Amino acid sequence: MIVSAKGRYALRVMIALSARGQDAPVPLKELALGEEIPYKFLESIMCELVKAGLVESVRGKNGGYRLTMPPEKCTAADILRVTETSFAAAACTNENADCPRAEMCPTLPMWRALDLAVDELLKKYTLKDFI
Amino acid sequence: MIVSAKGRYALRVMIALSARGQDAPVPLKELALGEEIPYKFLESIMCELVKAGLVESVRGKNGGYRLTMPPEKCTAADILRVTETSFAAAACTNENADCPRAEMCPTLPMWRALDLAVDELLKKYTLKDFI
DNA sequence: TATAATTCCCATGAATTTAGTAGGAATATC
């Protein structure tokens, strides 16, 4: 039960972008160096964040990445939902879960409650809270 | 962010043991078949549960496993703490965590809060609640 | 005391996921 390095990197980068304001886009190189995240790994993470609509990219010279919303509108839940391949506490509550026991599983309600509790908490933290 | 199969197996077995009362020990073979858990994998799980003091084992013929406490005294948190190699939401709050950024990490408080929230919730579910 | 049923212990292997790397095409600025 753990948040991956990818998720933590994503959060860090989003915080870094917040601290920079929304004017000029920040190039990947600068983000990677500043946050000490492997360049190519971060590149793949940024790709996911762009696809999810949390950041926008500007290509070509003087390009880079920029938040698509003000920091107070983006929560930790928004970010981690993108990067964590399984955001569910137990596999049992995954979208693709296909457990034959699900119908009468005594623990399923607990996993659902856990998912909810985690989501509630992560929603409370916005990027603004971190800077 | 997910509870492993091991953890779910452990919970299931503990529930099965609860349902059987504390009298005669239940052999591994029976547990494995009944719960559809690979015999050898379950064996290693039982070993951990014994070491943690949640179940006791009786060796030799007519032996098996038995809870060491009444089902209402054992919570999901007690069980998962044993089986999950990392019970922390983020590696950052692991016992062995040794992050150079920890001192001034803006997200650390969130991970701690998350750990707490998860623990609180899992403590609410006792084995008795599942049967 | 032999036998069968069991837990205990140690080592190994397979599968899956996570983390990271490499190279080049496309795009924009100057």
Add this chain to the structure above:
DNA sequence: GATATTCCTACTAAATTCATGGGAATTATA
């Protein structure tokens, strides 16, 4: 046209999870 950037696809390495195998130790009972 040179340069700085994102985008895309594929690959590799490392770690973790999920098991499997074989045999020693222990105990009840016939």
